[in-house]
Each structure stands twice: as structure tokens, then as C-alpha cells.
Amino acid sequence: xxxxxxxxxxxxxxxxxPSRPDVGASNxxxxxxxxxxxxxxxxxxxxxxxxxxxxxxxxxxAEHMHISGEIDGSLNLxxxxxxxxxxxxxxxxxxxxxxxxxxxIEGNVDATRKITVRKGGRLIGDLRTPGIVIEDGAYFKGNxxxxxxxxxxxxxxxxxxxxxATAAG
Numbered sequence: 001x002x003x004x005x006x007x008x009x010x011x012x013x014x015x016x017x018p019s020r021p022d023v024g025a026s027n028x029x030x031x032x033x034x035x036x037x038x039x040x041x042x043x044x045x046x047x048x049x050x051x052x053x054x055x056x057x058x059x060x061x062a063e064h065m066h067i068s069g070e071i072d073g074s075l076n077l078x079x080x081x082x083x084x085x086x087x088x089x090x091x092x093x094x095x096x097x098x099x100x101x102x103x104x105i106e107g108n109v110d111a112t113r114k115i116t117v118r119k120g121g122r123l124i125g126d127l128r129t130p131g132i133v134i135e136d137g138a139y140f141k142g143n144x145x146x147x148x149x150x151x152x153x154x155x156x157x158x159x160x161x162x163x164x165a166t167a168a169g
Contacts, residue, residue, distance in 0.1 A: 051087050065096075067103075079112075086120055093125075101138075108142075113149070 046064045049055060053069035060076040067088040075082065077096040084090055088103035095110045101121040109115055111129040119137035126142045130149035134140050 049088075059092075074107075084121070 046066050047061050049065065049067040049069045049071065051068045054072075055069070056072045058074045058076070059065075059071065061080060064081045064083075065075070065077055066083045066085070067090060068085045069088060071088075071090045071092050074092050075090070075094045075096070077094075079097050081098040081100070082094060082096040083100045084103045084105055086102045090103070090105045091107060092105075093107045093109075094105065097111065098113045099105075099109055099111045099115045100118065101116065101123050102118040104122040104124075106122075106124045108125045109123065109127050109129070111127075111131075113129070114131035114133065115123075115127055115129045116133040117123045117135065117138040117140055119135045121135075122139045124139075124141045126145070128145045128147060130147050132144055132146070
């Protein structure tokens with residue numbers, strides 16, 4: 001069962017996969033290379049939907065989510081962040097604290113802090129958020145409703161919005 005043999009020093013040891021964070025670690029950094037940023041995972045961890053996974057239906061999560069696979073349905077991450085990598089395809093309405101898009105989302109997105117569409121990312125749908133970043137080389141088609149973060153937090157989003165239609169690409 002257990003071996004007393006020691007692995008030779010010159011034998012390469014496998015490194016832990018960067019896409020699989022240590023869920024129990026507090027403040028561990030999880031690289032989100034395809035999205036171009038580093039997330040800091042809290043003590044609850046990060047849910048990972050891997051490259052080969054396809055999920056259809058309603059997803060509700062009480063932790064941050066990192067998607068590299070496919071989602072078809074709805075995503076509710078109230079108070080948590082969503083990262084969509086360049087390999088990911090999401091056909092869903094999304095509700096989250098922050099949304100970072102390096103892949104493709106087709107659906108309406110409601111973020112309580114910020115939405116970022118990275119170079120190479122595609123977002124087709126209506127957005128509701130206090131902050132938006134659309135990088136050069138990203139594609140967006142839809143309406144943007146900018147809401148006041150302070151009013152949204154205290155009144156549940158009843159602030160008077162500024163409506164804008166934008167296309168970048």
C-alpha cells in the first residue's frame with residue numbers, strides 16, 4: 001500500500017493543475033490566464049466547470065465560478081464572480097457580482113459591480129451593471145443599462161438608469 005521508496009531527486013514531479021484551485025485554502029490565488037486576470041479565492045473556493053463539461057439547466061452557486069466548458073440555461077451567482085475563459089461557451093442569462101468574459105456569452109447579464117469583455121471575448125445580450133469594460137478586439141452586441149452602484153445596493157436596483165447601445169469589434 002505505502003512505499004518506503006523515495007522518489008529520485010532528478011525525477012520531475014507534476015505540478016498541481018492551475019485550473020483546479022485548492023478549495024480549502026484561504027486567499028489562494030487562482031490564475032485565470034485565458035481571461036487575463038488573477039482571482040483571489042475566498043475560503044469558500046471556486047467552482048470549476050472544465051473544458052470537457054456540458055451543463056444544461058439552472059445553476060445557482062454560493063461561490064465564485066470559473067467556466068471553461070459549456071453552459072446552457074441560467075447562472076445565478078448572487079454576490080460572487082464569474083470568469084468565462086476563451087474556451088467557454090455560455091448560452092444563459094447570468095446574475096453575478098462581477099463577470100469577466102474571455103470566451104462567449106449569449107444571454108442577458110446582470111452584474112452588481114462590473115462586466116469586463118476581454119480581447120477575443122464575445123457577449124451578445126443586454127447588460128445591467130454599474131461598470132463596464134470592453135477591450136479592443138472584443139465583440140459586444142446589445143443594450144447597456146448603467147445603474148448607480150450605491151442606489152442599486154440599497155434599493156435593489158431601482159436607480160434611474162442611463163441607456164446606451166454599443167457595438168465594439
